[in-house]
Amino acid sequence: MSKDVLFLTGVEDFSTIIEKKTYYIDKTSYLKELFMSTSEVMNALFIRPRRFGKTLNMNMIKEFCELNYQNPGDKSYQQKLFIDNGRNLAVATDEYKELREKVMGEFPVISISFRGVEGSYFYEAVSKILLKISSLYEKFIFLRESKLQTKEQIEAFSYIYNFSTTKNTKLFKPEYLAEAKQICGSFLSTLAEMLFKEYQKKVLVIIDEYDVPLQKAVIAKEPYYDDMLDIIKQISVSTFKQNPDPWLYKGIVSGCLRIAHQSVFTDANNFTTYGMNREPYTGFFGFTKDETHKLLDDCGLSDKENDVKEWYDGYRFGKKHIYCPWSLISYCDEALHGSTDKPQQFWVNTSGNDLITMFTDNSMEAHNAENIDKLQKLMEGENVDISLMEFTTYPDLRVGVSFDVFMTLMLHTGYVTFAEGSDTIDKVTLRIPNQEVLYCFNKKRELLFGENNPYWYNQTLSLVDLLMANKTDEAQAYQKYRR
CATH class of the missing domain: 3.40.50 (Rossmann fold)
Structure with a gap:
């Protein structure tokens, strides 16, 4: 196994990767x-x-x-x-x-x-946007000394820079917040x-x-x-x-x-x-099969290719099979310089998975067993058929969206992908792409149906009480109502 391959996991600065002679897949x-x-x-x-x-x-x-x-x-x-x-x-x-x-x-x-x-x-x-503006303007601060700029332009630049630098912590005051919004625009x-x-x-x-x-x-x-x-x-x-x-x-x-x-x-x-399926950029983001094969070969990990495919492959971008680059680099780094060469979950740890939480919570509150059942099918390795629905706005998730809209959202955010043989427009077939994402769904299932979720846990206890008392008619009625 090669040990001289260096990675900068989490570094997204091109010059740093090149200058420090760390691994880079050429795009x-x-x-x-x-x-x-x-x-x-x-x-x-x-x-x-x-x-x-x-x-x-x-x-x-x-x-x-x-x-x-x-x-x-x-x-x-x-x-x-x-x-x-x-x-x-x-x-x-x-x-x-x-x-x-x-x-x-x-x-x-x-x-x-x-x-x-x-x-x-x-x-x-908004305060955080101002901090980004301040940093951006700092890079071009030399423009304030330019002889080519008008007095008005320099004053506008200075106003934006000074406000973003000095007032970003005072936006709880309405008058400052109103100015900040103008600057952002x-x-x-x-x-x-x-x-x-x-x-x-x-x-x-x-x-x-x-x-x-x-x-x-x-x-x-x-x-x-x-x-x-x-x-x-x-x-x-x-x-x-x-x-x-x-x-x-x-x-x-x-x-x-x-x-x-x-x-x-x-x-x-x-x-x-x-989008993911529009040429000529289907291979621009993520690692293709050939790029992954070379990476593993360079790392002396070719014998792990099947494990890597099971855990980090599965995405379809156009006609290409794409591996998650964050997970793959993290895996190779851990295998070469860490304590294990066994696949682990990396991608799912980079987010709180708020979208799944919001949808499942809304489905429970609406007693929508059909949505939960479809999620269960996905977690059991089955495919689901949907009609792709253009996403409207994020707040819709709070008030409830259809399963098709939610799955379209999940497709774009990497939680599901197109099944083999599926069309990529209109009516499509989706599946969970790999073991890493399945792990995410399973952890969510543990939360949903475990004792740490008082909603489902209390409903289950009530149903058990009815069954233990041999009140089967009431139990059936209770379950039907909850569905």
Whole structure:
């Protein structure tokens, strides 16, 4: 077994992975598709489950495209990171020469992630957005000294930076919260206009995990979905307009869900959504069968391929079988440098699985035994047939959604996948993808039907009491009512 393969589990910074000579599965071939193919799009929305490499890929794109702000035209950073690193990345080959000349190190880049934007109350979540704005503006603080910017632009920049830095802890005051919401809607376009003016180059905008604040808003102590939706919409409208500003080169956005009806991108119809089954990006996120085979071979773990397949494979993205990258890297790292080479659950530990909890709780309260029975079928390894339903809004989960809507949501978030032979549009067949996700469902089953859940536990005790008293008619009536 090889011991010299190094991993940085949880690190999603491309430069750190390359510079520290840790393991990287090359996804740079997709850069040509993104920026120079005949199917190139203005704005792209990538929808994938969590922990499937979205953030690392977004960061890789940023590092490849971003110009040297102090010395425009200097591409030595990218040359070292992508070309002269001894890894023979796809983008370093002659086939990508034109891409390197036209795109590498050529554009101002605004990149922001909404991961971690949450709070028990609305103002707490907005405060976290301000902290991200403050950090972003700190990177471009040199623009305040530019001779190319107008006095008004510099004042607007300074106002946003100073407010985000000094007032982010005071948003419990309504007047500050109102100002903060305005800043959230304008910070990106204000910065982009200045960068465009400074370098006479269009700006690449990257937004990672755009939908996290919306999901967290639903499960908050005091839910604030509509307020957060307004902010995300403002950012979208001011950045990705139907008739885009002259400063926009391209927008690249990632998330788990495309929300319908109250769409974040209502006024940005030039968005192209790349779901799990839309080519040519089905292999862009996650590890393909061939990539997984090489990884295990490099680690001296080829004899574990069947175990790995059972635990971490099972996802269907288009015609490809995709492995969960977070779990696979975590497994290899543990097998090489930890205490065991037995598969474990890694992916399920990265979330509280709030979506399953919310749906099952609502099903119990509504005495909807049919929903629970279908979940039970999944946990027993059976397939379920549904009609794919475009997801509406997160708050629907609180008031109850159909099983088909819930399963569509589960599909996008990685809890289920398409069964072999299933169509991928309209009426489809779904299954739990692998042993790791099944573990998650089984833990949820233990919670639902165990004594730690007073709802089901008390109902069971009542039913047992009736049966012990030989009150079979009452027991049957009780059970029928509960179903």
